[in-house]
Amino acid sequence: AQTVTQSQPEMSVQEAETVTLSCTYDTSESNYYLFWYKQPPSRQMILVIRQEAYKQQNATENRFSVNFQKAAKSFSLKISDSQLGDTAMYFCAFNTGGFKTIFGAGTRLFVKA
Amino acid sequence: GAVVSQHPSRVICKSGTSVKIECRSLDFQATTMFWYRQFPKQSLMLMATSNEGSKATYEQGVEKDKFLINHASLTLSTLTVTSAHPEDSSFYICSATPRRGHTEAFFGQGTRLTVV
Numbered sequence: 001a002q003t004v005t006q007s008q009p010e011m012s013v014q015e016a017e018t019v020t021l022s023c024t025y026d027t028s029e030s031n032y033y034l035f036w037y038k039q040p041p042s043r044q045m046i047l048v049i050r051q052e053a054y055k056q057q058n059a060t061e062n063r064f065s066v067n068f069q070k071a072a073k074s075f076s077l078k079i080s081d082s083q084l085g086d087t088a089m090y091f092c093a094f095n096t097g098g099f100k101t102i103f104g105a106g107t108r109l110f111v112k113a
Numbered sequence: 114g115a116v117v118s119q120h121p122s123r124v125i126c127k128s129g130t131s132v133k134i135e136c137r138s139l140d141f142q143a144t145t146m147f148w149y150r151q152f153p154k155q156s157l158m159l160m161a162t163s164n165e166g167s168k169a170t171y172e173q174g175v176e177k178d179k180f181l182i183n184h185a186s187l188t189l190s191t192l193t194v195t196s197a198h199p200e201d202s203s204f205y206i207c208s209a210t211p212r213r214g215h216t217e218a219f220f221g222q223g224t225r226l227t228v229v
C-alpha cells in the first residue's frame with residue numbers, strides 16, 4: 001500500500017524566517033512523483049512544488065525547496081523568508097503519474113507577524 | 114495552465130433530496146477525474162476515480178449507490194449525492210490530469226455541501 005505521513009499537525013514560524021515541513025512516504029514503485037500542495041482558507045488546492053523520483057536534484061521554486069531523500073523515503077519542504085500569505089494547510093502528496101494522488105494528513109502552518 | 118471548474122461552490126439541501134456536483138476540465142480533455150471528500154481540518158480522502166465512458170472505481174468503504182458518478186464526456190464528470198443526510202455534509206473536491214503520464218493533478222474550487 002502507498003502511504004504518505006506528515007507527523008507535524010501544526011507549526012508556526014515568524015515572518016521572514018525559515019521553516020521545514022516533514023513528510024515520509026512508502027511505496028514499492030520505482031517511478032513516482034511527489035508534491036507539496038498548499039490549501040489556503042479559500043480551500044483551493046495550489047501546487048507548491050513537485051519532484052520526480054528519478055531526479056536526484058532537489059526541486060526549487062523561488063522561496064520553496066525540497067529535501068528529497070529517496071532511500072529514506074523522505075520529502076521535506078523548506079520555506080524561506082516566510083510571508084504572512086504562506087499561512088495555510090500544506091499537504092504532501094504522491095502519485096505514480098496520471099493516477100490517483102494520495103495525500104498526507106496535512107500540516108497547518110501559521111506565519112506570525 | 115490547466116483549469117478545472119467545479120460547480121456549485123456551495124449548496125444547501127434538505128435531508129432526503131439529491132444534489133449534483135459538476136466537475137469540468139475547461140481547457141483539456143480528461144479521461145480520468147477524481148473525487149475527494151474533505152472533513153474540517155482533515156486531509157483529502159479519495160472517494161472514487163471517474164472514468165470517461167465506463168463505470169467509476171470506488172474506494173473501499175464508499176457507497177456506490179449513495180455517491181453516483183457519471184463521466185459522460187471527456188470534459189465533464191458529475192457526482193450525485195443521493196438521498197442526502199446531514200452526515201453527508203462535507204467539502205467535496207474534484208481533480209483531473211490533462212493526459213496520461215502528466216504528473217500534476219489540477220483541482221476544482223471545491224463544493225461545500227450542507228444537508229439540513
